[in-house]
Amino acid sequence: MENKKGFNITFYLLILPVLLWLIVLIVLPHLDLLISSFQADSDSGAKIFTLENYTAFFKSKIYWLTFINTAAYAIGITILAFIVTFPVAFYLTKVISKKYASFLALLLLIPLWVGELVTVYGWMILLGDHGVINEFLLYIGLIDKPINMLYTNFSMSIGLLYISMLFMVVPVMSTLESLDDSLIEAASDLGATKWTIFTKIIIPYSMPGITSGGIIVFMLVIGDYVAPDILGGKSSLWFTEQIYNEFLSTFNWGEGAAFGFLLLMISSSIIWLALKLTGQKLERVGS
Amino acid sequence: MIRSLPNSPLYKYTYRFYVICFFLFLVMPLIAIAVLAFNDSNFVALPWKGFTLDWFFANTDERTGLLADDGLIQSLLISIKTAFYVATLSTVVGIAAALLFEEEKFRFKGLLYFLALSPLVIPGVILGISILLTSTMAGSYLEEHFGWEVEFLSPSFWLVVLGQFSFGATYVMLLVGARLKKFDRTLEEAALSLKATRLQSIWYITIPFLRPAIIGAFVVAFLISFSNFNTTIFLIGSDPTLPVDLYSRIKFSSTPVLNAVSFLIVVFITITALISLFINREKK
Amino acid sequence: MSKILEIKNLTKEFKEFTAVKNVTFDVDEGGFFSILGPSGCGKTTLLRMISGFIKESKGEIIIRNESMSGIPPEKRPVNIVFQSLALFPMMNVRENVAFGLKRQKLSKSEIDDRVSDMLSRVSLQGFEKKKVTELSGGQRQRVAIARSLVMKPSILLLDEPLGALDRKLREHMKIELKLLQKELGTTFIYITHDQSEALVMSDKVAVMNKGHFEQIDTPRNLYKNPKTAFVAGFVGESNRLELKSRDGDFITTKDGWKLEKKGLDFDPEVLYIRPEALILAPTEDLIDISRFHVKIRTILFDGSNTKVSAIESTSGAEILISLPQNAKFENLKEGDTVEVGINYDDLKCY
Ligand SMILES: Nc1ncnc2c1ncn2[C@@H]1O[C@H](COP(=O)(O)OP(=O)(O)O)[C@@H](O)[C@H]1O
Numbered sequence: 001m002e003n004k005k006g007f008n009i010t011f012y013l014l015i016l017p018v019l020l021w022l023i024v025l026i027v028l029p030h031l032d033l034l035i036s037s038f039q040a041d042s043d044s045g046a047k048i049f050t051l052e053n054y055t056a057f058f059k060s061k062i063y064w065l066t067f068i069n070t071a072a073y074a075i076g077i078t079i080l081a082f083i084v085t086f087p088v089a090f091y092l093t094k095v096i097s098k099k100y101a102s103f104l105a106l107l108l109l110i111p112l113w114v115g116e117l118v119t120v121y122g123w124m125i126l127l128g129d130h131g132v133i134n135e136f137l138l139y140i141g142l143i144d145k146p147i148n149m150l151y152t153n154f155s156m157s158i159g160l161l162y163i164s165m166l167f168m169v170v171p172v173m174s175t176l177e178s179l180d181d182s183l184i185e186a187a188s189d190l191g192a193t194k195w196t197i198f199t200k201i202i203i204p205y206s207m208p209g210i211t212s213g214g215i216i217v218f219m220l221v222i223g224d225y226v227a228p229d230i231l232g233g234k235s236s237l238w239f240t241e242q243i244y245n246e247f248l249s250t251f252n253w254g255e256g257a258a259f260g261f262l263l264l265m266i267s268s269s270i271i272w273l274a275l276k277l278t279g280q281k282l283e284r285v286g287s
Numbered sequence: 288m289i290r291s292l293p294n295s296p297l298y299k300y301t302y303r304f305y306v307i308c309f310f311l312f313l314v315m316p317l318i319a320i321a322v323l324a325f326n327d328s329n330f331v332a333l334p335w336k337g338f339t340l341d342w343f344f345a346n347t348d349e350r351t352g353l354l355a356d357d358g359l360i361q362s363l364l365i366s367i368k369t370a371f372y373v374a375t376l377s378t379v380v381g382i383a384a385a386l387l388f389e390e391e392k393f394r395f396k397g398l399l400y401f402l403a404l405s406p407l408v409i410p411g412v413i414l415g416i417s418i419l420l421t422s423t424m425a426g427s428y429l430e431e432h433f434g435w436e437v438e439f440l441s442p443s444f445w446l447v448v449l450g451q452f453s454f455g456a457t458y459v460m461l462l463v464g465a466r467l468k469k470f471d472r473t474l475e476e477a478a479l480s481l482k483a484t485r486l487q488s489i490w491y492i493t494i495p496f497l498r499p500a501i502i503g504a505f506v507v508a509f510l511i512s513f514s515n516f517n518t519t520i521f522l523i524g525s526d527p528t529l530p531v532d533l534y535s536r537i538k539f540s541s542t543p544v545l546n547a548v549s550f551l552i553v554v555f556i557t558i559t560a561l562i563s564l565f566i567n568r569e570k571k
Numbered sequence: 572m573s574k575i576l577e578i579k580n581l582t583k584e585f586k587e588f589t590a591v592k593n594v595t596f597d598v599d600e601g602g603f604f605s606i607l608g609p610s611g612c613g614k615t616t617l618l619r620m621i622s623g624f625i626k627e628s629k630g631e632i633i634i635r636n637e638s639m640s641g642i643p644p645e646k647r648p649v650n651i652v653f654q655s656l657a658l659f660p661m662m663n664v665r666e667n668v669a670f671g672l673k674r675q676k677l678s679k680s681e682i683d684d685r686v687s688d689m690l691s692r693v694s695l696q697g698f699e700k701k702k703v704t705e706l707s708g709g710q711r712q713r714v715a716i717a718r719s720l721v722m723k724p725s726i727l728l729l730d731e732p733l734g735a736l737d738r739k740l741r742e743h744m745k746i747e748l749k750l751l752q753k754e755l756g757t758t759f760i761y762i763t764h765d766q767s768e769a770l771v772m773s774d775k776v777a778v779m780n781k782g783h784f785e786q787i788d789t790p791r792n793l794y795k796n797p798k799t800a801f802v803a804g805f806v807g808e809s810n811r812l813e814l815k816s817r818d819g820d821f822i823t824t825k826d827g828w829k830l831e832k833k834g835l836d837f838d839p840e841v842l843y844i845r846p847e848a849l850i851l852a853p854t855e856d857l858i859d860i861s862r863f864h865v866k867i868r869t870i871l872f873d874g875s876n877t878k879v880s881a882i883e884s885t886s887g888a889e890i891l892i893s894l895p896q897n898a899k900f901e902n903l904k905e906g907d908t909v910e911v912g913i914n915y916d917d918l919k920c921y
């Protein structure tokens with residue numbers, strides 16, 4: 001509406017709750033996070049400005065190793081999620097008939113909505129030394145003593161992949177759905193090999209979906225706590241665990257805020273980079 | 288490659304095999320949970336010792352089934368209550384945001400929209416700790432300067448609701464906004480031309496058009512809240528939600544009662560999903 | 572007759588583009604006023620300013636001696652019938668028509684009466700409970716019009732309301748609309764790019780081009796005496812010939828065709844000739860006409876609208892001539908050469 005006069009009430013009625021939401025729950029908290037990360041309690045209990053929270057991070061090797069490890073894992077899992085799920089997304093949209101596809105697509109959503117606590121618990125049951133997989137392999141005689149899978153980086157990766165990969169499938173499927181089959185038929189008609197069709201047509205076409213999915217997967221993995229904590233080993237280097245410790249065990253909120261801010265910085269900058277590289281807008285990620 | 292193009296059998300079967308493996312991978316943990324929920328054993332592990340419903344109904348010294356497990360029932364109820372409030376609040380504000388960004392023009396719209404989308408890319412942990420920091424700060428400020436003790440500013444039920452709402456509203460906004468994009472704006476203009484006020488035109492024309500999306504968004508917000516752990520853990524007071532309760536039990540004392548409650552969640556989600564599939568079929 | 576609407580120097584600028592330029596006109600109470608122009612010329616923009624959906628950049632809109640500046644659409648005594656009709660899909664026919672009355676908090680019995688009355692006026696009685704998606708194009712059209720008219724607006728604005736109908740139905744609705752307007756006495760402002768709609772229905776027509784008005788006149792005058800080259804070309808069918816020079820009472824086209832045209836006091840650039848203004852085989856006694864010979868190229872038979880495509884003998888210029896369907900020219904055939912005449916007045920030079 002361009003003619004503003006007379007529409008004011010509606011406009012304010014709409015913008016007021018939205019402003020409250022964004023200012024009180026998004027802007028102020030993140031400002032506070034930034035400020036807190038530069039604060040510490042003085043001996044008298046008053047807040048003072050300090051860089052200590054950050055220097056603690058850079059001085060301690062374990063912290064920044066964890067930080068780098070987490071970021072590297074998050075990138076790795078994101079790529080893995082793409083590799084694992086893309087053929088499935090393609091299969092469901094382009095290969096099998098629509099009737100089965102909608103049923104199978106629904107199946108994809110169930111683990112997503114069940115929530116990670118439940119699914120991570122499921123993996124714990126599966127992967128333990130006396131877990132379902134080991135017991136089964138022992139039973140059929142393929143192994144004679146349990147393979148140690150739980151509490152390793154392997155089990156952690158499985159868990160992270162499992163809880164995040166479906167967020168890749170959904171946006172990729174929705175872009176693939178809009179890909180006209182005749183494009184692939186035409187390419188094939190012109191003598192293109194499967195590989196050419198895949199790299200020259202299908203992948204470029206689904207890039208928006210892949211980017212959206214990749215960003216969500218990355219964000220979920222880098223910020224996840226449950227899978228590394230429950231499935232990862234004692235020595236698993238996961239950065240959110242440090243943040244949890246600072247806030248919930250050692251109550252060093254200043255340092256926790258600094259860590260949180262660093263996590264926010266690295267995830268935002270990698271996401272920003274991904275958006276720049278693929279020439280996309282944040283708006284697309286939501287759709 | 289696609290339906291209409293011929294493929295070698297090897298390609299076809301390899302591909303099919305891969306997809307089957309993927310779905311096995313997908314359902315394996317859920318099936319493991321379900322099966323062990325009925326295993327007549329005190330440990331969450333194979334071997335299979337026979338079928339039992341103990342983990343749902345028993346109330347003995349050795350076994351506490353779901354119905355007898357007051358703590359678990361309590362956290363389940365808290366989760367449902369939380370999810371209901373979160374979904375309601377998110378739906379109302381999310382609809383307002385969708386209408387605002389789709390239909391109004393104003394200064395700083397781009398910035399505001401960016402902020403509204405940001406919860407999509409902010410890890411839940413960060414939302415949790417920053418809301419915790421702010422609420423604590425506000426709480427101690429109010430107490431110091433006014434002597435007020437505002438309960439919901441310290442970790443509590445309502446703080447959890449606020450924390451989950453902070454990103455729930457984004458999802459509602461996106462889902463409702465997607466449908467609003469398909470809305471023929473001249474319908475609103477027609478209502479205005481028929482002397483409805485702007486609010487009436489939203490109420491009588493736009494909202495009925497959005498109804499399916501609003502219902503869907505409410506369900507989504509409910510489920511997001513119901514399964515959230517990362518943000519909740521920082522804001523929780525003395526009463527845990529189900530995921531938080533599950534977490535501490537998994538870490539410290541898992542018995543098959545966890546399978547029982549997880550199994551029920553899976554069943555509930557499956558039924559919800561089937562209903563949504565059914566409704567979508569109906570519409571076509 | 573009193574003026575119901577006065578538009579003064581109305582202008583609408585979008586970012587870099589001026590959609591409506593300095594438009595001034597007024598509309599008589601109870602009149603049927605059309606705005607005719609090619610698509611994209613700014614008609615809808617003008618209408619939306621009158622209805623209040625967009626704010627004018629400059630100028631003034633006065634309805635019944637009251638300035639509309641700053642008055643929101645729901646407070647203006649006008650209603651619109653939209654190009655897309657914009658029927659509410661979630662409501663049935665009755666609910667659509669009653670929508671506006673309900674917003675005015677009228678009593679239920681009054682709403683019922685007015686809705687029923689309006690539905691019968693547009694011959695839709697019996698369709699009250701139908702979903703609007705189940706109606707035919709013409710019925711949907713009538714619901715849209717009834718929905719607006721039931722509000723008893725001072726002015727009804729119609730934005731190409733017949734655009735979506737097929738040709739037969741459009742012809743029919745043209746007549747219905749005109750009769751409905753006469754019967755109700757509501758002032759109509761009707762937008763269209765179809766000259767026949769404008770000419771058939773209107774008391775007055777404004778021809779719009781690239782955001783400004785070229786001419787406001789009665790349909791007859793518009794047709795007979797187009798004031799600008801654009802109007803001559805846009806309204807009705809014409810032969811368009813570019814001119815090279817004028818020499819006293821003679822003008823010469825680019826093709827080199829020299830024609831007599833008395834009474835010119837400027838050097839025109841272009842000449843328009845209506846096919847029906849050309850007289851085949853004029854008798855000797857006709858005066859004040861230009862005479863020339865053409866060779867028939869082909870006959871384009873179209874019933875009462877039959878024409879011949881011909882070539883002027885001296886220059887080879889191509890022209891279309893209306894062929895009256897009477898016995899006199901029944902034997903005319905390709906290759907024939909005939910004399911043609913035209914009144915000086917019918918040589919429209921710009
Ligand atoms: N909101 C707008 N912003 C910029 N240009 C516009 C806008 N609305 C219309 N226009 C332009 O104004 C011109 C006139 O549009 P319109 O009034 O719809 O034409 P008509 O109804 O005669 O076909 C068009 O060139 C169109 O592109």
Ligand SMILES: [Mg+2]
Pocket residue numbers: 611614615654730
């Ligand atoms: Mg138009």
